[in-house]
Amino acid sequence: MSALRPVLVAAGVLAGFLVTVPASAAAPAIQVVSRTQAAEGNDSSSDPATSSDGRYVVFASYATNFIPGNTNGSQGIYVKDTVTGVIAHASAAANGTQADADSEGPSISADGHYVAFSSLATNLVPGDTNGARDIFVKDIRTGAVVKASTAASDFATISAGGRHVSFRSGTNAYVKNLDSGELKLIVANAPATAYPISADGRLAVFATTGALVAGDTNNASDVYLKDLQTGTLTRISTTATGGQSASGGAAPTISADGRFAGFESAATDLVPADTNGAADVFVKDIAKGAIRIGTVAADGTQANGATTEPKLSADGRYLAFASSATNLVPGDTNGDGDIFVKDLTKGTVIRTSVAAGGAQADKASDNVDLSGNGRVTVFRSESANLVPADGNHVADIFSAPALKPGADPYADAIAAGTTVGLSNGANALGAPDRKLAGVTGLLGGRLVLDMGEDEEGTGDLSVYYGGLNLGLLTSLDFLDAQGKTVGSGQLKLIDLGAGTHVTKVPHSGAPYRYVRINTGLLQVFSLDAVEAAG
Known part of the structure; x- marks a missing residue:
């Protein structure tokens, strides 16, 4: 069959005729997530995370105007459907009662069905009398809420599949199976950090200063991979041959199948010729051991500023991160931290924290997350010029396409x-x-x-x-x-x-x-x- 040709299309035709429609389609544009259809958020928002397709975005906010009758005076967790514009209140009991204390650190499943977060609230589920921060999982479709923890806990991360949640509780970190209730230990003496997990909840990555394997003598934070089925523990902030790094790594991320992991590090000895003198984000192929700097320009030039907050797409092809570097894309002259996405297959780099017309953000952007399909970034920024009429003067949550200029994932x-x-x-x-x-x-x-x-x-x-x-x-x-x-x-x-x-x-x-x-x-x-x- 020969290559197909785009054709022009008339508005209404009969079946059996060659149809024609204008061969043009607008690319998805940056938008504010932390607002209703009628008004901007009236207070600051943070900690966004997105579903696999970028449609659903969860975030934390002190704003009181996202839902009617919000009078609890606490930070809440909200989920925005970026297609319909509807905002759901995640930090609420099954009957809709607002949480009676702050909630934070949300995470969302791949399909947007489930949200995990920590909260000091005592009224989200019956019988919560421990007086401590707990981990909760909200079913956005039904409104049901379950408490996943039994003691003081924080740093919740829900799996892409939505049936496992990781968190720190007391001095340890765990993964809980929400169906069976089974609790598996990730690490004892757990540091205050998130514990990203694979889609099926089997693999967890984390950073710790503890020497957990033989030969860990660098006295630095290292990144580990734990197989919760076999119990195997692997240090992955190492060179391609397994050599130890003087500076280790932190802030890990993992692909859906656990094949790839990313982390940030100031190390200069993880790969040859790392000479930029700044923190980089590295990507490790767990199966092969290969490691590379992910945060380089399309021509391979190393970043001239620090890069942090790595997030991998589900297949490990795309890497999102925040950076103060000015040489990753042409025309980066705003002097503020921006959000970037690297296509690790093609090598291209896109800056996503820009206005639809290309204007640079007038303030820094951070708190980045990347959709599982690698198409959408969400992030926090106090910039007032990323969208028209942004006049609330607080940090907002933005959703922006992670695509080359002019490209989009939709039919043209x-x-x-x-x-x-x-x-x-x-x-x-x-x-x-x-x-x-x-x-x-x-x-x-x-x-x-x-x-x-x-x-x-x-x-x-x-x-x-x-x-x-x-x-x-x-x-x-x-x-x-x-x-x-x-x-x-x-x-x-x-x-x-x-x-x-x-x-x-x-x-x-x-x-x-x-x-x-x-x-x-x-x-x-x-x-x-x-x-x-x-």
Whole structure:
């Protein structure tokens, strides 16, 4: 099959005709998360974390205007749906009662279903009488809350799968299975830090000054990997050959499968020719032992400032971090710390803490997190110029695309080979915005969407659609740039309620540029957007 061509599309056509839609789509823009649809947050926010697709963002805030009747005077935990704009109150009891004390340190599962956090509140679950900070897990969909800890605890991290949570309790750090209740020790004499875990909760990474393995004689903080199934403990802040570093490492991050880990370090002896004299972020291939500096410019130039707060994507390909360096991307002259994303496969670097028009932030940005698909960064900043009319003069939470300039993970055009009927077909292009394209297909009908040149997907496809569909199950094909099928799956449009819904079609094969939806005897549905992972 020859390569498919983007084509122009008319707003409404009959099935069987070649359809045409404008071959343009707006890239996703930076947005403020810590605000309602009507107003900015009236106090500062911090500690953001995001779901795998970047749609759901959890954060802590002292603002009182995110939910009606917020009168407890405490820092709360909130979850923002960046598609619908709805904010949910996570630090509330199952019946909606507000927490009676501060909550902090939120973490969110890959699908945005569960949120873990620590809190001094005594009224989130019945019988909480220990008078100490505890770990809670909130089911955002049902409102149910469970207490995961039994003694004073902090530094909660929930697994991507949402069924395991790590935390420090007393002098030890643990991982708890939320289904079985089983508690496994990560490390004794645990330092005050987070304990990131793999998607299945089996692997944990952490930093400690303790000498936990033979040969640890550097008297520095080192990064370790603990296999909670076998009990194996491995020091990973080492050279490619396992050699000890004089300066060790801290602030680790781990990929979903535990294959890759990242950490920050001021060491100059982890890799050859580390001569920048500043803290760097290193990425270790656990299986092979290979290690590299992740925080270098596209041409390999080392950062001329410190880099911190590493976060890896689920597959370990993308690395987000904060840095004061001015030489990682051209035109970095604001003199403040910024947020960057490195594609460890292609070598490219993107600065995400910039306004939609490219203006640099007028204040520093930090507290970075990266979505599992590597497409979205969330971070904290007091900058007033990242979005229009930011006048609250406090730290806000921002969500920004982690893509090369002009690129986006959404369909850019309707491609040749489309034979379904379309109404307002351009609404199916670009980011989800609750504007729907109507699709009417007969037996053998096809809707072919072009993701864009050099914007191929490699992972699952998210499909955003409206309710009240006729013909809810259909097939979908993934095509490469030459139009060859590289994967297939079933598209299930099963949510019938009002509003925009999202479903995923799994893909783990070769990169795909085109998505082809195949229709049956008579299928009618409303499409908002499609989003390629990877």
